[in-house]
Amino acid sequence: MxxxxxxxxxxxxxxxxxCLDVFNQSFVDLENGDGAAIDEIFRxxxxxxxxxxxxxxxxxxxLCHNMEEILCGIKDGDIDIDGNLVDIMLSTVDRITDMVKQIENEDNDSVEIKDLLEAFEGYKKTNEGSQKILCTENPVDYKTxxxxxxxxxxxxxxLLDLESKEENETENTCSLEACNIVLDVxxxxxxxxxxxxxxxxxxxxxxxxIVNKTDPDEDGMGDNFNGHFTAFLSGDVNKVEELMDRNTEIEYFNIDFNEKTGDTTSENNNAIPVSNEKTGEKPTPAECKTNVTIVSDEETREVRTDDIYGMNGASIPPVEQETTTISATCPSNLCETPVSKLLAKIRLLLNKINNHIKGFRSTECGGIPGKKGPDFLNGERQSQEVKLSVKNIVDGPEQEIQSLGAQIPDEKIKSDPKQEIQSLGTQIPDEIIESGPEQEIQSLESLCSEGDAEECRVQELQLLEKNSGDIPKQELQLDEVQHIEEINEESPGQGSELKENPVNTKLKIDSNKPLSNSTTNKLESSGTKIQETIRVKTSNLDSIMNLVGELVINKGRLLQISQEYDLPELDEATGALDKSISSLQDEVMRIRMVKIDRVVSKFPRMVRDLSRKLDKNIDFEIEGQDTELDKTIIDKINDPLVHLVRNAVDHGIESHEERKNAGKSEIGHIKLSARREKNNVIIEIEDDGKGLDLELLKKKAIEKGLFSAFDLENFSDDEVRMLIFTPGFSTKESATEISGRGVGMDAVKTAVANLGGKVRIYSNKGEYTKIRIDLPPTVAIIKSLLVKVGAETYAIPISNVVKALSVDSKDYKLINEKPLIYIGDKIIPVLELKDIFNIQCDKLEKVLAIIVEMENEEVGLIVDSIIDQQEIVIKPLGQIFSNIKGFIGVTILGDGRVIPILDVSVLIRGDIDD
Amino acid sequence: MTKVLIVDDTAFMRKLLKNILFGAGFDIAGEAENGTQAVELYKQLKPDIVTMDVVMPEMTGIDALKHIKSFDKDAKIVMCTAIGQEKIVKTAIKLGARGYIIKPFQAPKVIEEIKKVIGQ
Known part of the structure; x- marks a missing residue:
């Protein structure tokens, strides 16, 4: 449990x-005047x-219940929706989000909600009325x-039922004099x-x-209904009692039976045989219970015990005598005479007794009415058979067969579902299979058990075809033929024999059954029944991904061996293996892909809240929310995107006046778009706000002491724009509560870089700002360059590598004691990996410089040689090594060696620990 | 074995009901996420009994009930209800729903109600 x-x-x-994601979107829709959104929010x-x-x-x-009540009020038109109410409800959504987070982390929902409940209460009070009432629907008579x-x-x-129903309706209004039963419940x-x-x-x-009247009447039973009602009925007292017995929620009930209006009773007595036929139950003597007068506890119990046996099938003589007693006690116009206190007392007593008996009876028959026992068991056994026979067949067909069996509305099937399930081929009614095919059935069944469903079905069809020869009259409906064709398509080769002339294969399963209908529906039904998606835990996916990673590693090992030993057969085998592993890898990658919608869907709400707070009018547009990214990236890109959108709202879009003065439309426009471009996913956030002021940026950079005026003179415009990503840079005079202390943009850049992506910024002063993020669609498996430094091997992500050059160590230029090399007209700093990682070995004359690039900065990494270009699986370093900088993780090579993967961004920044 | 069609827009509730009913020996004929699917599946699967949620997208439980009752007036439909929905469920009962089960579901109560309705 x-x-x-x-x-x-x-x-x-x-x-x-x-739900919460949909919530936010729905509220924005609601404010934009989409009336249907309220239903969705309510749901x-x-x-x-x-x-x-x-x-x-x-x-x-x-909290949800209170909000639901408010929503009901809105739906019913009792509460007017305004911006404030939307704000309250949005805070409720936030509070719910908090609670859910609390539940996730601490397994409790102790979050303060008093303020919200009070706010709701305020709205409810001003609109006192049909608060409790949900959506009222006009009852529609289904007959119409x-x-x-x-x-x-x-x-x-x-038919009988129908008649009696109509009778009910016509007689409902008739006077109470007609009633012969007063039922107290x-x-x-x-x-x-x-x-x-x-x-x-x-x-x-x-x-x-016939229910003549109830007290209180049905409409009068509201929230304060105490659970006691009286019904004035005319009809068969036995049936009423039977019905009452079945209702376990009834604490006490009492039936006052008045024989004087005997006409109805006798009429209904005539009807008794019908009911008996239906239930197969003997009539129970209602008189036992109507034994009102001076009967002691014990006696009653005795009688009731008999009654119980009666219910179980043993007949007991009706106790006519006591019926008369009752008619003497209860005067005729019983419904109108006020019920005397005495009667009430007796009723109470009786009910108590009745209650005792009920307890007694439940021990007697174990709570299950005897008559149902055998049927029920039988049903269960049959279904087990069904399961057995179906079990042999593999998934797909099983579904179809089950739904086929489930659909055919015929008594025959109910009586033997097994027959139906196999009706497609094997045990078709005797009329078709005359003699002999039993063997075939067996072979078929054994085939099934081997799990080759397709083959089994083709066999079935062949069998059908064979049988059809015996019964030429019966023909298969077109639907069935289509179905056969479909099966043929599913199993090419095996069914070719049938495919040649499927239409000529005229056969029919049972001319009497409306099978054609159900067969037509069959395919559709399995379409709706089978769920298109399944939920899988991310951790499961991760472990599959991991396993695929292992496979990739082992594949590498095999490739290595086959190269070493030059075995053509092995080469071939590894080649094939390579292909299937690659497709498997692609497939797993695809499963891990998640639509970016998951992240961006909550942005409209965020923009709405912010613009309300800042009193700006902003139109927010999302494009390409179907673009897919690996789940890991989706999870990590959330915060950077939130930050960028906030920035666009807060810093990008100007205030009303500024926009007016600049001759722009008062409504600001922010657009977030995502698209796939070659091997990258591009996310862009563009606003038509004030753009970046290059001069201001430079001024700030000097003020903050980040760069000297001299440095900045050499900066290209692009480089100046990139200043906003420098740690500790903020141009806003005062940081607002929404965004901007200068840590954000830096964090954005780092987060994107960690995902192997790039950030670029485009802007024109007074016109627009556009931030473009390039992301690799997946992260777990990357292409890398394996390099050798001394005795060590390192992997460099290929996405960072620009080119590799052979250089002479004499070519180094030293500026400020830092080595640089000239490549074309560029001066590029070089990093000796040997020095960085303290590798003890001889310095070579001729070395390789791997030029790596990150965020428009290039560095030459000096290595001894290049080993290979390879697909590698990134394995995280884990908690223990979490503070080691310079590596994004490690990978395992085919020969089992663990190789560190260099973190180029850290190397370029130079903040590696010594 | 009694075939049940579970209708609820929440996967959570469907799973819950499925576990309760399956555990009690019922056969789950199918599951529907909204009223439209419910009506469609009812026609196809001919379940013995339906558990019908009220609030659902596309077509509500009440509308689905009306539809199903329009072609099978003997359909046994049990409404899933919660505090606050008494009125609408009352409407459902007048339209021919045979019982109701209350969220949060309590397994014994659910089973009892389903068995009772089946027994009718």
Whole structure:
């Protein structure tokens, strides 16, 4: 149970987070005048409430419940929606988000919600009225709806029902004098929503007798309904009692039976045989219970015991005598005479007795009505058979067969589902299989058990074809033929024989069954029934990814061996292996792809909140939310994007006046777009705001002491723009609460760089700012260059490598004691990996400079030689090595060696630990 | 074995009900996420009983109930309800719903109600 709850909790978290995303979007839609959004918001609130209720997160449940009530008020038009209310509801959404996070981390929902509840209360008070009432729907009589399908059963039974129903309706208004039964019902205390239960009981009473009046009447049963009602009925007292017995929520019930209006009774007595036929149950003597007068506890119990045996099938003589007693006690116009105190007392006593008996009876028959026993068991056994015979066939067909079996509305099937399941081929009714095919069936079954479903089905069809020869009259409907064709397509080669003339294969399974319909539906049905998506834990995906990584490593090892020993066969085998591993890798990568929508869908809400706060009018547009990225990247790109969008709203878009003065439209425009470009995913955030002021940027840079005026003179415009990504740089005079202390842009750049991406900025003063992020779509497996330094091997991500040059160590120029080399007209600093990693070995005359690039900076890494270019799997360094800088992780080579992967950004910045 | 069609827009609730009912020996004929699917699946699967959520996208539980009742007036439909939905569920009962189960679901109560409705 513990683990069950944990699983439910996980489901809850997953589903709630999805809900919260939709929430935010819906609220923005709502403010933009989309009326349907309120339904969606209501639905989500309700969904979260339901889940919270089950997992017993009380404050979350109560918060959702209160919001739900407000939403109802809005839907019903009792509450007017305004900006303030939307704000309150949005804070509620935030609070719910907080709670869910709390639940995720600490497994409790203790978040303060009083303020919100009070705010809601305020809205409710101003709109006192039909608060509790949800969406009211006008009851529509289903008889008036167009019937698309005629009722499956149109036996006399249902006709009778219909008639009696109509009778009910016409006689409902007639005077109470017609009633012969007064039914008193008290619902048990633990029955929840008593008014519903009462309505349900009254509705089911209407099916078996005429309900003349109830007290309180059905509409009068509201929230304060105490669970006690009286119904004035005319009809068969036995049926009423039977119905009452079945309702376990009834604490006490009492039936006052008045024989004087005997006409109805006798009429209904005539009807008794019908009911008996239906249930197969002997009539129970209602008289036992109506034994009102001076009967001692013990005696009653005795009689009731007999009654119980009667219910179990043994007949007992009806106790006519006592019936008369009752008619003497109860005067005729019973419904109108006020019920005397005495009668009430007796009723109470009786009910108590009745209650005792109920307890007794439940021990007697174990709570299950005897008549159902055998049927039920039988049903279970049959279905087990079904499962057995179906088990042999593999997944796909199983579904189809099951749905086929489930669909055919025929009594025959109910009686033997196994027959139906195999009706496609094997055990078709005797009329088709005359003799002999049993062997074939066996061979078929054995085939099935071997798990070759396709082959099995082709065999089935062949069998069908064979049988059809015996019965030329019966022909297969076109649908069936189509189905065969489809199967043929699914199993090319095996079914070619059939495919040649499928239409000529005329056969029919059973001419009487409406199979054609169900077969047509079959494919569709399996379409709807089979879920298109499944939920998989990310950790599972990660471990698959890991395994694929291992495969890639082993593949590398095999390739190495085959090269070493020059074995053509091995070469071939590894080649094939290489191909399948590559496709497997692609496939797993694809599974890990997540739409960027997951991140950006909450942005409209964010922009809305910010612009409200800053009093700006902003139109936010998202393009390409279907663009996919690896889940790891999606998770990590969230914060940078949030920051960039906030910046665009806060710093990018000008205030109303500024825009007006600049001759721009008052509505600012921000656009976030994502697209795939070759091997990269490009995300752009563009605003039509004030743009970057290069002079201001330079001034700031000097003020902050980041660069000297002399340095800046040599900066290109692009380089000046990139200044905003420098740590500790902020141009805004005062940092606002929304964004801007100068740490953000730096963090954005680092985060993107860590994902192997690049940030670029384009801007024109007074016109626009555009920030472009290039990201690799996946991270776990990368191409890398393996290099040798002394005895060590390192991997350099190929995305960072610009080129490799052979250089002479004499070519180094020393400026400020730092080595540099000339490449063309560029001066590039060089880094000796030997020095950085303290590798003890001889310095070579001729070395290689691997020019790596990161964020427009280039550095030459000096290595001894290049080994190979290879796909490698990045393995994180883990907690223990987390403070080691200079590596993004390690990889394992084919020969089992662990090789560090260089973190180029750290090397370029030079902040590696000594 | 009794075939149940579970209708709820929340995967969580469907799973919960499925576990409860499967554990009690019922056969889960299918699951629907909204009213439209429910009506479609009802026609195809002919379940013995339906558990019907009220608040769903596309088509609500009440509308689905009306539709199903329009072609199978004997359909056994049990409404899933929560505090605050009494009124609408009452409407459902008057339209022919045979029972109701209350969220948060309690397994014994759910099973009891389903068995009771099946027994009718």
């Amino acid at each position: 513990e683990s069950d709850m944990a699983a439910y909790k996980n489901d809850f978290l997953q589903e709630t987070y999805e 989500i609130t309700h969904t979260i409430k339901g889940m919270a209720g089950f997992l017993e997160y009380k404050s979350l449940e109560s 709806l167009p019937s698309e399908i005629t009722p499956v059963q149109s036996s006399e039974d249902t 008290t619902l048990s205390d633990d029955c929840v929503m008593k008014d519903l239960r009462a309505t349900l009981i009254i509705e089911s009473l209407k099916d078996i007798c």
